[in-house]
Amino acid sequence: MGQRSEAPYQAGLRHAVRSYSFQTLTALGLMSMLLAGCQGTGNSxxxxxxxxxxxxxxxxxxxxxxxxxxxxxxxxxxxxxxxxxxxxxxxxxxxxxxxxxxxxxxxxxxxxxxxxxxxxxxxxxxxxxxxxxxxxxPQYDAAYIGRGNVYRLAGRLDQAMADFNRAIEQDTTNGRAYHNRGLIYQARGQHKQAIEDFSTALSLQSTAPEPYNGRGISYVALGDYDNAFDDFNAAINLDNRLAESWANQALVYEQRGERDKASKSYMRAVQLDPNYKPAKDGLARTR
Structure with a gap:
């Protein structure tokens, strides 16, 4: 309400992760685990x-x-x-x-x-x-963003994209418009455009951890693990109570072969959210 909307960034794409080694995970499987923590919205x-x-x-x-x-x-x-x-x-x-x-x-x-x-x-x-x-x-950007997020979470991505575009056309200073549009680009595999939108969101709301997680996921999709790791760490530094940030960090540790560090990060994620499946599966792989 007002100029911002849901704090939530609720989980949207939760895919089961098999218990085989990290090296055998496909790129799609990796993206599925990461996206599990990035698609939501809250009550801000x-x-x-x-x-x-x-x-x-x-x-x-x-x-x-x-x-x-x-x-x-x-x-x-x-x-x-x-x-x-x-x-x-x-x-x-x-x-x-x-x-x-x-x-x-x-x-x-x-x-x-x-x-x-x-x-x-x-x-x-x-x-x-x-x-x-x-x-x-018709110029009220907060309503475009709010309605767009309802559409996005319902899977009505074309309507959501249209609303976020309208908010951005109003020269909104609300970073959620760019963050949520970035999530749609990401879901469509358009990761360069997603990274641009997440970066703009961060320029407008630099204290929000969600755009860092979002951008990190798209960096992973492009094979840029160093920038992804920096973004996941930034998300943790801003709010160390988000399970998905720790699980995302753990995935990069796992990709690097640092299983002990990965296990600790997965453990932290599970402590924060015992029902967060990507963290539970990751912990089972790295113990």
Whole structure:
């Protein structure tokens, strides 16, 4: 919501990895394991408020503002975003509904509500709200990005690509437009274009680990393991709690024949996410 969207980058292409040696893995198998951690999205879209504002104390403060100005739709929009950050989706929907009753042309509230619908698994309502936001304001880049991500995760890549292109045509400064378009290029095997988009995303949001993981995967696909390794390490340095970053690093160690280091990185990935199959399979290979 606001100028960003899903924090998530949820896993999209999870392929089983057989337990034979790394040297026998095909390039497709390697890409499948890496892509398992790169295709997702999270809840960073609720950016009308900072994450800290999702605390009970700050939600209470926002409630006091609403009580003082009950006819101001912006107050409900901001508190709805805070509820969304806190995972209180039903409360968030109520606030966005109220904001839109007070101002039916509040396109940001439509976009924010769309993201909540997406988190709740109602993609049809999410797309309808993003589309309504764009009817009101055809230049609203956040809605193109949000709707494009719903399309991308549903496998509707042509529609997703069109939305990301529209956001980029608006001169968006939101790195997610480039990151998500890069994921589509990557899925289509267009890795040079993917690397360009991931690099642009990093120039716009240099503290996000996901574009580093994405670019690293495309470097692997092109056989550039040194640059891939640098990117996976950068992702870990930015956020050492992402299992896929450790598993990606481990794959490069494994490719280099450094099985002990690979095993340690796979172990770290499994500790972070015991259900992350690429890490579990990698650990089984390198123990």
């Amino acid at each position: 879209g609720l950016t009308t408020v900072d994450l800290a504002q999702a605390s009970s104390q700050n939600i209470g403060s926002l409630t006091a503002v609403i009580q003082a100005n009950p006819r101001d739709p912006q107050g409900y929009n901001v508190r709805g975003s805070a509820y969304g950050k806190a995972g209180r989706y039903k409360d968030a929907l109520k606030d966005f509904d109220t904001a839109l009753q007070l101002n039916p042309n509040f396109y940001q509230a439509y976009s924010n509500r769309a993201l909540i619908y997406r988190y709740m698994g109602d993609n049809a309502k999410a797309i309808a709200d993003y589309s309504r936001a764009l009817q009101i304001n």
